[in-house]
Amino acid sequence: SQQGEEDPQALSIQEGENATMNCSYKTSINNLQWYRQNSGRGLVHLILIRSNEREKHSGRLRVTLDTSKKSSSLLITASRAADTASYFCATDARTNAGKSTFGDGTTLTVKP
Amino acid sequence: NAGVTQTPKFQVLKTGQSMTLQCAQDMNHEYMSWYRQDPGMGLRLIHYSVGAGITDQGEVPNGYNVSRSTTEDFPLRLLSAAPSQTSVYFCASSSRGQFANTGELFFGEGSRLTVL
Numbered sequence: 430s431q432q433g434e435e436d437p438q439a440l441s442i443q444e445g446e447n448a449t450m451n452c453s454y455k456t457s458i459n460n461l462q463w464y465r466q467n468s469g470r471g472l473v474h475l476i477l478i479r480s481n482e483r484e485k486h487s488g489r490l491r492v493t494l495d496t497s498k499k500s501s502s503l504l505i506t507a508s509r510a511a512d513t514a515s516y517f518c519a520t521d522a523r524t525n526a527g528k529s530t531f532g533d534g535t536t537l538t539v540k541p
Numbered sequence: 542n543a544g545v546t547q548t549p550k551f552q553v554l555k556t557g558q559s560m561t562l563q564c565a566q567d568m569n570h571e572y573m574s575w576y577r578q579d580p581g582m583g584l585r586l587i588h589y590s591v592g593a594g595i596t597d598q599g600e601v602p603n604g605y606n607v608s609r610s611t612t613e614d615f616p617l618r619l620l621s622a623a624p625s626q627t628s629v630y631f632c633a634s635s636s637r638g639q640f641a642n643t644g645e646l647f648f649g650e651g652s653r654l655t656v657l
Contacts, residue, residue: 462645471545471631471648472584517583519646528599529646531576531583 452518547649564632
């Protein structure tokens with residue numbers, strides 16, 4: 430079964446708006462990562478947050494992690510049409526020796 | 542650097558045929574892995590390797606074999622293709638290794654396989 434589950438499955442917003450997507454997971458983790466996948470392409474790493482971190486920023490990206498709720502959120506501020514893609518969270522569980530488990534993703538559409 | 546290179550990009554097989562998906566990385570990464578992605582879904586781990594000569598099963602290993610004779614290469618073999626193996630296959634590598642289980646994954650562009 431999938432470790433991570435993203436919510437919502439699909440999100441459509443206007444350019445300039447903020448986009449928030451959430452990820453929930455089931456077991457204790459070492460870290461959580463977010464990836465982006467443009468249509469027909471491979472995944473690209475966005476950001477990694479460790480289990481002892483609560484928030485991390487990278488450019489227009491802000492990631493939070495709440496280990497007590499086993500959840501994470503990815504916020505993209507001032508979205509652009511180029512942000513249109515699918516976004517996946519991946520968890521590295523403590524007991525899985527480095528195997529990353531992916532959720533089903535959130536498909537983000539940013540309308541110009 | 543080319544990063545992670547997968548070949549072929551597209552392949553059509555008949556049920557029962559065998560084939561090998563190739564994956565090569567030039568980043569000297571110890572960790573390599575194979576995932577499959579079905580429509581509208583995330584990635585599921587097939588097999589992974591934490592170094593040359595070491596492989597292990599992931600979530601969905603049945604019907605697939607791997608070997609890791611060099612650091613650079615990690616081929617995925619389909620022994621007897623079935624329609625259920627129609628999918629997009631991604632190879633990924635990372636600097637994580639046998640004793641370091643954290644590190645971003647670098648993905649190839651995918652190999653799209655159709656089994657008739």
